[in-house]
Amino acid sequence: MGANRHMSVDSRGRYTPEVAGEVLPGSEGPAGSRSHNLNSTRRTSLMQEPVLVLNATYEPINVTAVRRAMVLMLKGVAQVEEMHNTEVHSAAHAHRVPSVIRLLAYRHIPQQSRALSRKNILLRDRNTCQFCVRVFPSSELTLDHVVPRSRGGRSTWENLVACCYRCNNSKGDRTPEEAGLKLARRPRPFTLHTSRQLMRLIGHRDERWRKYLFY
Ligand SMILES: [Zn+2]
Numbered sequence: 001m002g003a004n005r006h007m008s009v010d011s012r013g014r015y016t017p018e019v020a021g022e023v024l025p026g027s028e029g030p031a032g033s034r035s036h037n038l039n040s041t042r043r044t045s046l047m048q049e050p051v052l053v054l055n056a057t058y059e060p061i062n063v064t065a066v067r068r069a070m071v072l073m074l075k076g077v078a079q080v081e082e083m084h085n086t087e088v089h090s091a092a093h094a095h096r097v098p099s100v101i102r103l104l105a106y107r108h109i110p111q112q113s114r115a116l117s118r119k120n121i122l123l124r125d126r127n128t129c130q131f132c133v134r135v136f137p138s139s140e141l142t143l144d145h146v147v148p149r150s151r152g153g154r155s156t157w158e159n160l161v162a163c164c165y166r167c168n169n170s171k172g173d174r175t176p177e178e179a180g181l182k183l184a185r186r187p188r189p190f191t192l193h194t195s196r197q198l199m200r201l202i203g204h205r206d207e208r209w210r211k212y213l214f215y
Helices: 041-047 066-074 118-124 165-171 192-203 207-213
Strands: 050-054 060-065 078-089 094-103 141-145 160-164
Touching: 041 066, 041 078, 050 066, 050 078, 050 192, 050 207, 060 066, 060 192, 066 078, 066 094, 078 207, 094 207, 118 141, 118 160, 141 165, 160 165, 192 207
Parallel strands: 050 094
Antiparallel strands: 050 060, 078 094, 141 160
C-alpha cells in the first residue's frame, strides 16, 4: 500500500469539498488542524475523501470529508458505521478512516436546507451550463436569470441557472424562447432530494455507501 502514493480520487465521482455543504454547522473544530506531522500528498487527499453522513435514523443526509468526519467522531457527535480500507499513519498510531458515519442524536433537516447562493446553484446544476449543457469550472460560469430581471424575473431557485459566459452573452436580455435557447431542465430548489442525487452520484464508487443510498 505504501507504494500507492496518490490515493486517487476517482475521476468519475470527483469529489469537491463543496458537496460537504453546511448541513452540520459549527463542526469545524481544533482537532482538524492539530495533525501537522503528516502532510504527504496521499494523506492530504485521503483527508479530503468523501464520507457519507447518516442521521441517527440511518437516513443519509450529507456528504462530508474524512477530516471533518473524524472531528465529529472525536467530539462524540457521530460514530463510525463503515470503515475505509485505508489507514492514516501518524508517528505513534494508525487511525482507521471512516467511510460512513452516523449522528448519535437525531437532527431535523428542514425541507429546504440550502441557502440560495451562487455556490449552491452551481452545485445543483453540477457546473453545467443549462443552455449548452457543457461542464465548466466554476470560474467560467455565471448565473443567468431565466426571465431577465428587466422583465420582472426574480432571484429565486426557479429563475436562476448556471450559465457559461458565451450563452449568457447570446441570450442577453431575452427569455430563452426569444433567444432560441432551451433549458436543459427546469430549475428547482435545492432540496434533500437534490442532495441525495448528489450522494448517489458520489456513492457509486463506494460499495459501502450503497446499502444506505440505494433503497
Ligand atoms: Zn453555455
